[in-house]
Amino acid sequence: MNDKQEVTFTVNGEKVSVDVVPRELLVHTLRERLNLTGTHIGCDSSHCGACTVDFNGRSVKACTVLTVQAQDAHIVTVEGLAGPSGLHPVQEGFQQEHGLQCGFCTPGMLMRAYRFLQENPNPTEDQVRTGMAGNLCRCTGYQNIVKAVQYAANKLSARSV
Amino acid sequence: MIPPSFSYRAPATVSEALALLNESDGEAKVLAGGHSLLPMMKFRFAEPALLIDIGRIPELKGIRQVGNRIHIGAMTTENELLESALLKEKCPLLPEVVRWIADPQVRNRGTIGGDIAHGDPANDHPATMRALEAEFVLKSADGERVVAADDFYLGTYYTLLEANELLTEIRVPVLPPGTGYAYKKLKRKTGDFAIAAACVVLSLTGDKCERIAITLTNVGPTPLRAETAEKLLTGKAIDDQLVEQAAQLAMEICDPAEDLRGDKEYKIHMAGEMTRRAIREAIDRARGRK
Amino acid sequence: MGIPTEHYTRKEKLGGVGCERRRKEDARFIQGKGNYVDDIKLPGMLHGDFVRSPYAHARIKSIDASAALALPGVHAVLTAKDLKPLNLHWMPTLAGDVQAVLADEKVGFQYQEVAFVVADDRYIAADAADMVKVEYEVLPCVSDPHRAMDPDAPEIRPDLAGKMQGAHSARKHHNHIFTWEVGDKAATDLAFSMAEVTVKEKIWYPRNHGSPLETCGAVAAFDKANGELKLWVTSQAPHVVRTVVAQLSGLDEARVHVVAPDVGGGFGVKVGIYPGYVCAIVASISLGRPVKWIEDRVEHLAATAFGRDYHMTGELAADKDGRIKALRVHVLADHGAFDSCADPSKWPAGFFNICTGSYDIKVAYVCVDGVYTNKAPGGVSYRCSFRVTEASYIIERMIDVLAQRLGIDKAEIRLRNFIKPEQFPYMSALGWEYDSGNYAEGLRKVLEACDYAGLRREQAEKRARGYLMGIGLSTFTEIVGAGPTKICDILGVGMFDSCEIRVHPTGSAIARFGTKDQGQSHRTTYAQILATEIGIPSENIMIEEGDTDTAPYGLGTYGSRSTPTAGAAAARAGRKIRAKARKIAAHLLEVSEDDLEWDVDRFVVKGVPDQMKTMKDIAWAAYNNVPPGLEPGLEAVDYYDPPNMTYPSGAYLCVVDIDRYTGEVKVRRFYALDDCGTRINPIIIDGQIHGGLTEAFAVAMGQELPYDKEGNLLGASLLDYFIPTAVETPKYETDFTVTPSPHHPIGAKGVGESPHVGGVSAFSNAVIDAFSHVGVTHIDMPYKSCNVWKMLHALGLDKRE
Structure with a gap:
């Protein structure tokens, strides 16, 4: 039961291998073995979304995924969001629209927004609220988070024109 | 919150999974999306010795039409149901229900099979399955059986599924044009379980209700089917008074557990209210008004 | 797109007070480079986890840790017996009581800390905690505070047996903590006996929890060779933590280094000192290795710092025109098993005596009884300055009750009772000197913006058609910025705050503060205050807080005190810098100081505009060419002891629609007008208001920590909470008026908590207003659909025609 298994996956474009026991949670592997501490733990029970990462092109809560389930997975964390040309539009949006205060929910929010805007590039305000409903914030009241996501949507669609 | 230790296997085929289940002597749990099981393990309410991860079995995925039924692989995720053009056209009730389940991230992991097989009366698919008169394919090393959703639920976390069996497929009917349907769920917030929910599927001939199914979520130890209410409405032109009587009959079968969402009295009344709303909406849809 | 750079005025370039500066904190957070306590990783670090009591009240018969200790990777299992020789099995609380660090012979609440397991990693620690066998003898428990002082009520705190003098008053029962009285009881009773109208209402403010997204935690690293302790901790008040740790551990305070790194939200929850911090420290000292303790969400909700739980009885006496003559309030305060309220030492019920609110009430009397129950300790103020939300709630609810009794409009009755602008400074009947305010102006602005008269007409029409619509008003006044050291201290340390600033030779600066940001944007706004004072662009002013080795001593960030105290210190330290700069400029320009005038970022010779020295010039000169007799350098320190509190206020309007058949409450509109005095950064203010209102919404609509009769906490995870x-x-929608504080150096009052304080009453008043036409004067929170439906059902309003 405590036998370790080798698990290989890609994080932020880099291939990594870790030896883990089956019960190790992906969020702990990311934070403690790979030192990617941007992904946070808020509730332990998959309710808050602070641990949201992009997993094979879908948003998931890394507190409720076993690392052994990540074999061959492609994972993007907040650390992988900015590109060589600078911040990702969602990062820019959160800064421009005051979409964060204490910063603890922010990485999860950004990772969800990053995927959400690929699922729905031109969302209405209500769609932003529904699309971001897996992430809790205690500081902002969401109003500026909605604006931040809309800012990013505009920026992204301007870019793709 | 840390789950206890366990062994982990990720079989590549259903037969491998069934062999593992057979060997495990009831000590194993099947890991589907994990969003019920892993939290229960973190709270140490569940301590299985072995987790059999069925997430790497391609044959458990997919949505396809076979005759007048739609076959859904048990490991199809909630968001895949939501995005399915086939379901949207042929069984739109299902994506409508999924919209009310959990949140976007959880729907990316959570599966229809996990939701159904867990046996939690708070889950949304079980009542829907009863209303659709769906069938479940249960496989074991000894063979396979097809059971009716109506017969599947025996008690809270207690179903027809034997320890050596795996739910592999869910079969729902193609809803004929003109079928009315609705799922009405009252909940405190996104991601929460229902305070009470009602599912209605009906067909009309002229003004008369030809057949109707009414089922309820989270107001009893299993998903409930309001048969007396169904009987009352079948063959009749449904008016406000009949809706009211049906709601009362639905309330009579409820036996919800009290929690922070509400006490018994409230939940029973809300089961009635959701029933009223679901019947009305289903009728509107059957008449093409919505 | 905007104005070209060359047209920017120097003032705009400065980025000072009033500008919409974007946050300087964000860059690291949006790139995953924040540094929170759980991100800290040290070589050889161990992990601690608690064994907690499943029972609310029980005697501990035995603790058997042998199986846990036998588990590979387990280094220690600490119990009260291990802490006793160090005299650390109990610790003092901020409220003058003591709290068990680890349960000493008995437990007083469910989830109480019983043993502390230390292991190689958090997985082993969790397994080991499960393996510690504790044998309990269950005792009868006190769950209902109303029964706490029954003659035969079980004794919760035998450690206090015979101690009939508490920290704040005599104790009249073994479960009694204090009785706190303020005001003139006789005059109040007289006013009530003579009043034309009196109203009375029992109002419970339920137990809830601030629950920031980051839970509490600490990393303790004891350096045996040098006898020094470093502690990273989720603290809103790291300097106080250092002092308390030094006192508890016996270590020289200079050898205790406390750092509050990034803090993931606080809301008052991270003011206190918790058993986990102490256990991590003890374990690190005894094992000689760093020890991390991070609580999970269940532990956080169940054992760490609840808010409120005030059972209030409010009474108003008035004339038939609704002019209030007197206020009387009794509170039964449920403090749990230990009195660990995070209040200033002399204030056992915080500043609850602000409960006369925005109204000119000539006589008032308040009596608060604090009692022990078998529940978690805490009673911190959840985003408010020490029980100010409870105070605001009782008066804002009671004025509505009075309005309904008299049939006077709820806006009109407020306008009739407001303290008038010309009455400031205003001495309240319960002893506070309000600094400034213009309450009527704020309310009138809101009523107009929302077409209040139109809303009332709509409500009447809707009622006629059987719909339930409610309009809630809240015209609150807060008391924040604790506070004057003569009346406010934490464990004996006065509640001043501080700023230390150094201007570097090339004209940039670093400033350090005794406060600690948890999302309030200090790095952004303190720099704005300083920019205006010293003429150096805010972009060139670095702000640091949280490291007790480098920052000046301060009491921390809570109670909306940062702007009123440390913000004032910033302005005053800046003025000291500017005063020295003037001397240097006069020296450089060879004129007298009186010949100079300040112009945004420079000193100019009066009448000769091209004769000037910029702050950049002056900074350079400060390091090589100062007038004779003046020290080189350009630094200043200010420890600011505020002369008074500040009194932010606001007028909120909330419109709700209620579903008759389900009890669901839908907020249709919320209009929030705040007056926080001088506005430093409008974007940040709006962000604070949105966040505080959302907390208020959560409190009003659903937050609760209910216990059953056996003292079991029902629902301590985010599934339920x-x-x-x-x-x-x-x-x-947000709006503002500006009534500066006359005693604050820049007139600012603080804003972080106003939306929570004022918001809860607005939501509440709106829900109850929806029922006012059927005679309902009060419904207790939370207004979850079940509770609202109970009222609808009892009144038959859920019946279909």
Whole structure:
């Protein structure tokens, strides 16, 4: 039961291998073995979304995924969001629209927004609220988070024109 | 919150999974999306010795039409149901229900099979399955059986599924044009379980209700089917008074557990209210008004 | 797109007070480079986890840790017996009581800390905690505070047996903590006996929890060779933590280094000192290795710092025109098993005596009885300055009750009773000197913006058609910025705050503060205050807080005190810098100081505009060419002891629609007008208001920590504890008036907590207003659909025709 298994996956474009026991949670592997501490733990029970990462092109809560389930997975964390040309539009949006205060929910929010805007590039305000409903914030009241996501949507669609 | 230790296997085929289940002597749990099981393990309410991860079995995925039924692989995720053009056209009730389940991230992991097989009366698919008169394919090393959703639920976390069996497929009917349907769920917030929910599927001939199914979520130890209410409405032109009587009959079968969402009295009344709303909406849809 | 750079005025380039500066904190957070306590990783670090009591009240018969200790990777299992020789099995609380660090012979609440397991990693620690066998003898428990002082009530605190003098008053029962009285009881009773009208209402403010997204935690690293302790901790008040740790551990305070790194939200929850911190420290000292302790969400909700739980009885006496003559309030305060309220030492019920609110009430009397129950300790103020939300709630609810009794409009009755602008400074009947305010102006502005008369007409029409619509008003006044050291201290340390600033030779600066940001944007706004004072662009002013080795001593960030205290210190330290700069400029320009005038970022010779020295010039000169007799360098320190509190206020209006058949409450509109005095950064202010209103919404609509009769906590995870998502959360409109504080150096009052304090009453008043036409004067929170439906059902309003 405590036998370790080798698990290989890609994080932020880099291939990594870790030896883990089956019960190790992906969020702990990311934070403690790979030192990617941007992904946070808020509730332990998959309710808050602070641990949201992009997993094979879908948003998931890394507190409720076993690392052994990540074999061959492609994972993007907040650390992988900015590109060589600078911040990702969602990062820019959160800064421009005051979409964060204490910063603890922010990485999860950004990772969800990053995927959400690929699922729905031109969302209405209500769609932003529904699309971001897996992430809790205690500081902002969401109003500026909605604006931040809309800012990013505009920026992204301007870019793709 | 840390789950206890366990062994982990990720079989590549259903037969491998069934062999593992057979060997495990009831000590194993099947890991589907994990969003019920892993939290229960973190709270140490569940301590299985072995987790059999069925997430790497391609044959458990997919949505396809076979005759007048739609076959859904048990490991199809909630968001895949939501995005399915086939379901949207042929069984739109299902994506409508999924919209009310959990949140976007959880729907990316959570599966229809996990939701159904867990046996939690708070889950949304079980009542829907009863209303659709769906069938479940249960496989074991000894063979396979097809059971009716109506017969599947025996008690809270207690179903027809034997320890050596795996739910592999869910079969729902193609809803004929003109079928009315609705799922009405009252909940405190996104991601929460229902305070009470009602599912209605009906067909009309002229003004008369030809057949109707009414089922309820989270107001009893299993998903409930309001048969007396169904009987009352079948063959009749449904008016406000009949809706009211049906709601009362639905309330009579409820036996919800009290929690922070509400006490018994409230939940029973809300089961009635959701029933009223679901019947009305289903009728509107059957008449093409919505 | 905007104005070209060359047209920017120097003032705009300065980025000073009033500008919409974007946050300087964000860059690291949006790139995953924040540094929170759980991100800290040290070589050889161990992990601690608690064994907690499943029972609310029980005697511990035995603790058997042998199986846990036998588990590979387990280094220690600490119990009260291990802490006793160090005299650390109990610790003092901020409220003058003591709290068990680890249960000493008995437990007083469910989830109480019983043993502390230390292991190689958190997985082993969790397994080991499960393996510690504790044998309990269950005792009868006190769950209902109303029964706490029954003659035969079980004794919760035998450690206090015979100690009939408490920290704040005599104790009249073994479960009694204090009785606190303020005001003139005789005059109040007389006013009531003579009043034309009196109203009375029992109002419970339920137990809830601030629950920031980051839970509490610490990393303790004891350096045996040098006898020094370093502690990283989720603290809103790291300097106080250092002092308390030094006192508890016996270590020289200079050898205790406390750092509050990034803090993931606080809301008052991270003011206190918790058993986990102490256990991590003890374990690190005894094992000689760093020890991390991070609580999970269940532990956080169940054992760490609840808020409120005030059972209030409010009474108003008035004339028939609704002019209030007197206020009387009794509170039964449920403090749990230990009195660990995070209040200033002399204030056992915080500043609850602000409960006369925005109204000119000539006589008042308040009596608060604090009692022990078998529940978690805490009673911190959840985003408010020490029981100010409870105080605001009772008066804002009672004025509505009075309005309904008299049939006077709820806006009109407020306008009739407001303290008038010309009455300031205003001495309240319960002893506070309000600094400034213009309450009527704020309310009138809101009523007009929302077409209040139109809303009331709509409500009447809707009622006629059987719909339930409610309009809630809240015209609150807060008391924040604790506070004057003569009346405010924490464990004997006065509640001043501080700023230390150094201007570097090339004209940039670093400033350090005794406060600690948890999302309030200090790095952004303190720099704005300083920019205006010293003429150096805010972009060139670095702000640091949280490291007790480098920052000046301060009491921390809570109670909306940062702007009133440390913000004032910033302005005053800046003025000291500017005063020295003037001397240097006069020296450089060879004129007298009196010949100079300040112009944004420079000193100019009066009448000769091209004769000037910029702050950049002056900074350079400060290091090579100062007038004879003046020290080189350009630094200043200010420890600011505020002369008074500040009194932010606001007028909020909330409109709700209620579903008759389900009890669901839908917030249709929320208009929030705040007056926080001088506005430093409008964007940050709006962000604070949105966040505080959302907390208020959560409190009003669903947050609760209920216990059953056996003292079991029902629902201590985010599955049950209500934190709304973006979907449920209303949208807000914000507005403002500006009435500066006359005693604050820049006239600012503080804003972080206003929306929570004022918001709860507005939501509440709106829900109850929806029922006012059927005679309902009060419904206790939370207004979850079940509770609202109970009222609808009892009144028959859910019946279909």
